[in-house]
Amino acid sequence: MDDMSQASNLGLSDAGLLKTGAYIDGKWVEAVSGETFTVDNPVNGDTLATLAYCGADETKRAVDAANAAQPAWAAKTPKERAKHLRDLFNVMMANQADLARILTLEQGKPLAESMGEIAYGANYIEWFAEEAKRIYGEVMTQPSPDKRVVVIRQPVGVAALITPWNFPNAMLTRKIAPALAAGCTVVCKPASETPLSALAIAELCDRAGIPPGVVNVVCGDTRAIGGELTSNPIVKKLSFTGSTQVGKILTEQCVGTLKRLSMELGGNAPFIIFEDGDLDLAVKGVMASKFRNAGQTCVCTNRILVHESVKDAFVEKLLAATNALKVGNGMDEGVDLGPLVSAKARKTVDEFVEDAVSKGAKVHEGPSTPNGDCYSRPLVLTDATRDMRVFSEEIFGPVAPVFTFKTDEEAIQLANDTEFGLASYFYSKDVARCWRIAEALEYGMVGINEGIISNEMAPFGGVKESGQGREGSHHGLDDYLEIKSLTFGGI
Ligand code: NAP
Secondary structure (H helix, E strand, O other): OOHHHHHHHHOOOOHHHOOOOEEEOOEEEOOOOOOEEEEEOOOOOOEEEEEEOEOHHHHHHHHHHHHHHHHHHHHOOHHHHHHHHHHHHHHHHHOHHHHHHHHHHHHOOOHHHHHHHHHHHHHHHHHHHHHHHHOOOEEEOOOOOOOEEEEEEEEOOEEEEEOOOOOOOHHHHHHHHHHHHHOOEEEEEOOOOOOHHHHHHHHHHHHOOOOOOOEEEOOEOHHHHHHHHHHOOOEEEEEEEOOHHHHHHHHHHHHHHOOEEEEEOOOOEEEEEOOOOOHHHHHHHHHHHHHHHHHOOOOOEEEEEEEHHHHHHHHHHHHHHHHOOOEOOOOOOOOOEOOOOOHHHHHHHHHHHHHHHHOOOEEEEOOOOOOOOOOOOOEEEEOOOOOOHHHHOOOOOOEEEEEEEOOHHHHHHHHHOOOOOOEEEEEOOOHHHHHHHHHHOOOOEEEEOOOOOOOOOOOEOOOHHHEEOOEOOHHHHHHHEEEEEEEEOOO
16 A cells, blocks of 8 residues: 555545655665565554565665765754754644644554644754754863863764654654754654654655755664664764663663763652642642653653651542543543553553552552553552562553652652652652752652653753753753864964
8 A cells, every 4th residue: 555545544634744664865765675564553453554664774874864964964054954943843833733643543642642742842843943053162261371272062973863652753853853953964763663753754854845864764673773773883873762771782782883872761750749748739740740641651650659647638639530530542532541552561561560469559440441452541559568560660551559658768768769760759848848859869850849840941861770861951952962172272
């Protein structure tokens, strides 16, 4: 079936947004081998599209194209690069409804969330269009009076971008936008479960007039593509968002060519409610940070830590809010949670619950789900304890375990007792305590009386085994720029 016939099945108003080839040097190409793979709808397993299954050959061609395009792209004025990014932002927002539809169909999240993700992803493009013009240098004094040092910042070069399935649009725009603003060119490898959103972005790059070779996208043989991207000496930087486990593998693979690395990895977010916290606000924060994307975000609340004196009151409110959720096909009106991305993901969540129950947790089941292998029932676990897997591992599903603590010291100790350090949250009305706790939490991001912490203006990223580097804010450009010092003598 050609792209147009496949697109008509998806109900897109602009059928040209469904792409099934690789995007290399401004052209849509098939795999050299002629092999294909399918992208399926998690609601019912229906095939949405059949895509070119690329490997190392196509990836090498994409890297060569990015390399050839890079000098001219970097030589454009910041204003010219900004204009391209602004045009990309405009076409993305003009096609928001279709992009959201593609996203929901391949990933499962409710359409309203997908609309939100497209706007969130586009905001990074708009932001870095503006930041492209604000790449500053420095002038430094020197120990001897006849010298001065000027520091300039230049693009790293060709960047490889590997992204996960949980935010198929935004995880990629968060990387493409700063890379292009800095003067880098890119080769993208999206997740195999959700590549259609990335291919649609490539089509929009083309429509925005971004020159051939500046943005390339290849999908297919994960290891072969990853192997080429991490070993090819032309690639100067890898920016990866995904699991800590794969992040470590890719880091090792980059050692041979010592690439610059940005790693946005897994989390295990604590959500602490102190005895003076506003319980209604805290429940609102938990609902947003726990159940968004059916619990499949890296900043999702993983462990609720509540002061023992307010536990019963908090749990009562949490259960009421959880029971009010609606689970179903993300395409249907009023749905809060869609299916998980795959049946395998649902099975993993089931195993977390079984483990917790076998160790004494009490299950409070939330709303029922439609039939389907990928649906996971929202639920709250009380009497959760440290020996349970839900304490130490990333759940990635709509399961909210509740732990209790007695003192601030115990809360901090519990919160920091993990190798992860991405997002954390806490609720208190005491300003002094807010400062103390915020400084003591070993996390890259802290939500204080707030459950939503990510936007293009704030630096996003983790510490410990949650990674290195930051996306968003003016710091987001640093990951794509080298510092060069120019020493002037004879002054
Ligand atoms: P994943 O299994 O690590 O996969 C992420 C990406 O890496 C996918 O494109 C995957 O490709 C690719 N990949 C896997 N093995 C590879 C290899 N050997 N070589 C090259 N590429 C490889 O993670 P996921 O399950 O998709 O995503 C969930 C994880 O991402 C969670 O841990 C979550 O916390 C984390 N995450 C972090 C952030 C952040 O900003 N810190 C944001 C979102 C998600 P295939 O799809 O083809 O396997």
